[in-house]
Amino acid sequence: MQFSISLKTPFLNPFSSTIIVPIFIKKMISMASFNSNHFSSTITHHHLAIENNSSSSKSPLDSCKSMKHLKQLHSQMIRNGDIHDPIEQTRIIRFCCNHEVGDMDYARILFDQIPEPSLVIWNTMIQGYSQRKSPQSAAFLYLEMLERGFGPDNYTFPSLLKAFTREIALDCGKGFHAQIVKFGLDSNVFVQSALICVYFLSGQINIARRLFDKSSKRDVVSWNAMISGYNKIHCYEESQKLFIEMEKEKVQPTVVTLVSIASACAKLKDLQTGTQVHQYVKDCRIEATLKLENALVDMYAGCGRMDLSLELFENMKLRDVITWTTMVNGFNNTGQVNRARAFFNQMPERDYVSWTAMTNGYLKANRFKEALEIFREMQAANIRPDQFTMVSILTACAQLGALEVGEWIRVYIEKNKIKKDIFVGNALIDMFSKCGDVENARKIFREMTRRDKFTWTAIIHGLAVNGHGQEALDLFCRMIGSSITPDEVTYIGVLSACTHAGLVEEGRELFVRMISDHGIEPNVSHYGCMVDLLGRAGKLREAQEMIANMPMKPNSIVWGSLLGACRVHKDVDLAEMVARNLLELEPENGAVYVLLSNLYATCNRWDDLRKIRKIMTDKGIKKTPGCSLIEMNGVVHEFVAGDRSHSQSNEIYSKLDKMSRDLKLAGYVPDTSNVSLDVGEEEKETALYQHSEKLAIAFGLISSGPGITIRVVKNLRMCVDCHRAAKFISRLYEREVIVRDRLRFHHFRHGLCSCKDFW
DNA sequence: CTATCGTTTT
Known part of the structure; x- marks a missing residue:
């Protein structure tokens, strides 16, 4: 075999490049063929029989809790010769592969000493690597297995495919699918469900769907795999549809189905279906597991019903860190940060998700300093943050203009090898932009290997507000050139680039192209941008016309833009008209009075200024303190x-x-x-x-x-x-x-x- | 084999 040398090499750092290795595997999968004669179905049955026997007899391994203990038992076995017993071999390897504290390197040493490993042992090893998120190791072992003349069975693929990352799924999914068909394992529902998951993972939803639709024996697990697949890509409506279809076909939901559906209800704020799920549990038609109760707590919280969420929470016999975090989130999302904090403080244990959730609560409440404080507390508590945490902290830095902390976080991410995903990159761009550090924002942007709509929008907006309007527009062209579709937010950045750079004609053209090229109907904010653009350039009449021709009611931001323009261009009469409109909308808006009084002062209209000051005092209107x-x-x-x-x-x-x-x-x-x-x-x-x-x-x-x-x-x-x-x-x-x-x-x-x- | 909590742009 041409790839035997590399197979013998101890392989595989699971953190190594996810790009090079899968391509390697991909090639190997396409080359791999099963061409051995000494494999037969009798061997499978023989080994299955051994497995059944072994599970019924007692072993000292059953009570083994650590690798140290396992090594003692292992040396005992070597002394008394039990090590040659295939049953004991399987047991000891299974411990290393399946137990929490199991050591795969040790498993591999044992495995290499077995001249003829059984299929069960191969599968166990593959499963061990998969559970430890070493998909490359699992795949290589699979190839080695083929090479040594063993064919896979129904147990091989589900565990092998389970470890796939998105990249591997994309590169190798089809290759493994071909293998599955070749070995005639594609009619097995377990294998099918695993394949469905792989296709969802790689974003090939249509293939997953086809697999599911044409499958002759769909069972509830395939349904569940489809529903959870749609959940993972945030197509919750599709999950609901499948659930309804499933009921029609008289497939009984399992607890897994209900967890997924409750989760979808939380996202869709579908209290009605959510309550039905809860009722199903209350009617004892399914056992309420902790995961299901957690999903229901989240469902009520997602629907804004913290009362019901709390009631369920209090009645739960068992709660875990997820239950508590769900409650913290629930309060955060209903604007009750202090209550969330109280729950957070009461938590028996907090993990990095809980800390991140609390940080996000403070962000949502515009309490940015407290969000930063949470990170300090988290450090003090020795909790290792992940990329989600980093994004939250960077958001706080961005809001506070805390460049030093932001830069510190960037270094922290490097030093601690925190995954620099696209979210982190986007948050870094935003942080640097909002701290006025354009150079670093550009640098992050340049260094990102993948860029999405948010990346481009962040850099365009960042450049625009920092006074690099033309550069922002150039980048917008590059964005279109790289086939990223802008959305309505991108266009806000683009139009404000024009505004801040005084590029009136470009702005007008882009406003038209937004509709014609990208089918985006301008919303009130876009009209606000246009009013701003025209107003600042002194085209007050056109700005007025823009407002008059708006298909929707102008809001205070639109009027505010025009009022701002009146101030710059000292048009008191128009300003008064605008202010009247504005105060009709928001009678308590102190900023309007301030803007108007500043304008009166600029134009030496002292009587008017006194009048407006009096109105402010009489009405008790306070301006927002600077x-x-x-x-x-x-x-x-x-x-x-x-x-x-x-x-x-x-x-x-x-x-x-x-x-x-x-x-x-x-x-x-x-x-x-x-x-x-x-x-x-x-x-x-x-x-x-x-x-x-x-x-x-x-x-x-x-x-x-x-x-x-x-x-x-x-x-x-x-x-x-x-x-x-x-x-x-x-x-x-x-x-x-x-x-x-x-x-x-x-x-x-x-x-x-x-x-x-x-x- | 399938399942629950936390991430970005105006």
Whole structure:
């Protein structure tokens, strides 16, 4: 045999490249043939008989709990000669292959000492490798088995196929299928179900479906494999359809069916079917296992019925970490983070899924600092995170602009060999973009081997808001060129690239092509982008027309865009009209009053300004307090205007004083137009220089060495005066200052801003 | 052989 040499080589790091090895296997599978004469069905029966006998007699191995103990028993067997007994051989290998603490390397040593292993032993070895997620080892052993003249049986393939990864399934699925047909094992339902799973894994749903449809003896396991397959690819409606069909064909569901269906109900928020499943259990038509109860708890939680979920939870006799995590998730998804945390704290044990779930709860509640805190606690508890955890933490970093922590996480992923899947890559791009680190966002993007819609959308949007509109559009062209279909979110990034770069004509064209080329009906956000695009470019009339011709009711974001444009282009009359519309929609929206009063101030319409201030006081309308974040040495510091709560407050304020003097000497004149009227000129200045972003920048200046970039995240839009001051700071102190505001980035360098004072 | 919890873009 041509591949005997490699087969003898101790093989196979399961973590080795999943690309090279499967191709190797693929070739071998296509070359492999079963051409031995010394295999016969009598051997199979003989060995099956041995297996049956062995299960009925007692063995000291039955109570064996560790490899150490096993080795003792093994040496005993060698001493008294039992080691030559095929029954004992099978038992000892089975321990190594099937037991939790079993050691496959030891199994392999024993196996290599058996001159004529039985088919049962071959199957056991294959199963052992499969259970330990070493599909390559399992496949190679299968090939070795063929080579040595053994044919597979109904037990061989189910365990072999079970270990497949997506890549292997894609590369070798058909090859193994061919083998199965060749050995005449394709009519076995066990083998068929395993094949169905392989095709689902490799995304070849149609083949799986055909296999299922034309199969003559479908049993409930094939149905279950189909249903769980559709669940895995998130086609829950299809799962439900199959369930209904299954009932029609009078196939009795098993507990596995119900678990899958309950899970589908959770995702579909199908309380009706979910309740039926629960009723089926209550009627004792099926035994309620822990997994089934967990699925039902999740089903109620998914349907938003935490009351019912909790009731079931409390009545459960046994709960595991999944039960608890499901409850934590349930509370998180119904906006009850604190309650989720209380459950989380009560958990008897927490695994990395539980920690990630809690992190996501804080993310959902916009409590990003607490999300980061969870990761620190997780580290302290010595729980190893996985790629899901990394994505959550990176999301928190992105929201907080915490570049240091984000970068630390990137290194952590490398060092700890955490799987860098497409989600992680996308989250890294987003994190770097949202921290204003375009260079690193580009780098991650370049280095990704697979890119999906989210990857492209993330980089396009990241470049757009950081002031690289043209580059974003170039990438959009490349995206189309590589046959990735953009969605409505991608187009938001694309249109905002046009807006931030002032590319009006390109924007108009893309808006049309969105519909004609990709069949995406623009939603209210796209109209918002267009209004923004036209408005910022000073085409206020066209922006108005755009709103008038919208097929849906404009929302506050659309009106807000136009109002913002009125401010930039000082069109008070239009602004008043817009503000009226806006306040009709959201009478309590403080931002509208602020925008309008700023506009009145800019245009010296003091009477109107007083009026609107009075309305605000009378109605008790508060504006959202401005808040700025800055990360220093991995800690996120938060400032609001006039904040004195920071431990280094004194230093910060003396730095501000010095900054104010330096800046004035350099020619900076404060822009007090946006400050309340009722205070004197000097107080106005004080109010200005206590703005949260100035506090954050001052803190950044005193806390970092020369030349270090200062990065600030602000929850609102940057005010005109802070923008002016930041330009001076960047020149005077030779510091790059990057401020992310609500809508875009301002990269201040050498006295200029990337937004070209247009925002 | 088939099954339950956590991940990304406006």
